[in-house]
Amino acid sequence: MTRDTEVLVTGVGLVTAAGPDTDSTWNAVREGRACARPDPELHGLPVTLSCRVADVDALRPRQPGASHLDPAARMGLAAVAQALDEAKLDPADWDPTRVAVVTGCSLGGMRAQEAAAARFRADGPTSVSPYFLTGYMPNMVCAAVSLHLGVTGPTLNVATACASGATALGTARDLLTTGQCDIAVVCGAEAPVSPLIATGFSQVRALSDRVSRPFDTARDGFVIAEGAGALVLERPAHAAARSAPRLARFIGYGASSDAHHLVAPHPEGRHAERALRAALAEAGLSPGDIGHVNAHGTSTPVGDAMEAAVLARVLPHRPPVTSAKGTLGHTLGAAGAIEAALTVLALRTDLVPPTAGLTVQDPALDIDAVAGSARSESSTAAVSNSFGFGGHNAVVVLARD
Structure with a gap:
């Protein structure tokens, strides 16, 4: 027996180096405006460019423990909030057992990891924050989103390197079409701009210290960046029953x-x-x-x-x-x-x-x-x-x- 694999996209949200919301990001992409800038934290390294999200602290949600979240989780929560708003979804109104959260995060909280490592080296183990692990573990973007939304359906993080966000979409689609949920909140989030990670990519000659030039004759690598993207996926019948926005169909x-x-x-x-x-x-x-x-x-x-x-x-x-x-x-x-x-x-x-x-x-x-x-x-x-x-x-x- 075959199953209908089509689902609907009813909301999107974006947080990137181009801006903290969907409109600012789309405008920059539509205009072809490069966001790469010299990064003071990368000074002295072989590669000094990055695409950072400005004022990440302003993205902090108002909930217990939020001050200890890694920037990846903060950006993810901000993107998810936008997507839910566009989808006209209020967590107070849904059945939390019929909602899934699937995230794509390949590295986890690298800023939390590097901060903890520096404290450990300088002042010993007692100086390491008890919030280190919950900032660092790759599943914590997913955990933060599901906790913030009160979701009790399937929740998981996938890590397939630079394919993680797309793999998360495919995984969420399968949860919907096999009847395990009616709504899937999908989020890809990453905050990898750190001296260690930039050095790692530089050592395998993946980064450019000039400009990102996809498909250009002079291309020589990418510019490391941070950001988050969120999409709300729904089973068509569920979306129709609540007259949800229909932004696109996810068909393959x-x-x-x-x-x-x-x-x-x-x-x-x-x-x-x-x-x-x-x-x-x-x-x-x-x-x-x-x-x-x-x-x-x-x-x-x-x-x-x-x-x-x-x-x-x-x-x-x-x-x-x-x-x-x-x-x-x-x-x-x-x-x-x-x-x-x-x-x-x-x-x-x-x-x-x-x-x-x-x-x-x-x-x-x-x-x-x-x-x-x-x-x-x-x-x-x-x-x-x-x-x-x-x-x-x-x-x-x-x-x-």
Whole structure:
């Protein structure tokens, strides 16, 4: 017996280096405005650029223990609040046993970890805060959201590196379509901008200290970033019963693993291709039905080349391709959720945003990457790709309602 795999997106929320809300983030992405800035905390390192969220303390929710939350959890809660507001959902009115929370967070609270490590080295174990673990553990974004909302349905965090946000969406979709919940609050959140994490990515030559240039001939890595994206997903019958906003339909999901290398993608992208084809098949679409692609587009030489080759093979009609990482940097585990939310906005506004930093497209990449300014494009369906260290591939297909 087959099951209906379609669910509705009824709310989105964003917190990024471009601003603390959906409108400010969408405006920056639509305008192709890069948010990377020199970061004083990275001074003296090989890479000194980042995309930080301004005034994270202002995002602190008013609840017991909130002052001890890591910035990742604070950003996640702020994005979720926006998404619930747009979805016209009040936790006081729902059955908490029929709500799920699924988060994508790959690193956990790195600021909490580094602060605790510094205290331990300087003053010994008694100086470490008892709130260290609850700030650091990767599941604590999920725990903070579910506690804040009073959710008692399924709650879990997924960690598939830079694919985490997209994997969270696929996991939440499955909880909905198998009848385990009526509403799923999905959030990708990450606050990885720290000297240690920046150094780690620099050591594997993944970062740029100039600018993020997805698909450009001069691309040399991404800019590390923080942020959060939230989407509210609902079973169609539940959304209809309460006359919920219908922002988009989530109609297809595909996932695969490369089993190739700890940090490098498979050079031919065969398993990323398999994930894309699986998502299209589940959506019941042919390649020609895809109107645009929100690419993973990290601005690394190997990663962009792999993704472009996959898109050229699967989507030979060359739909417009964009990457938000030129504007927002790479938010790692949050990227898949942030970019899915941006894909929803692109579908609703008939616009494909430009890829900030893209000046001269690499002629070896056979794709139609949007550069300079946003392109008017009335798409009925779009793809959002996410690929992560360890060979994790996740593809989401969204359609306008």
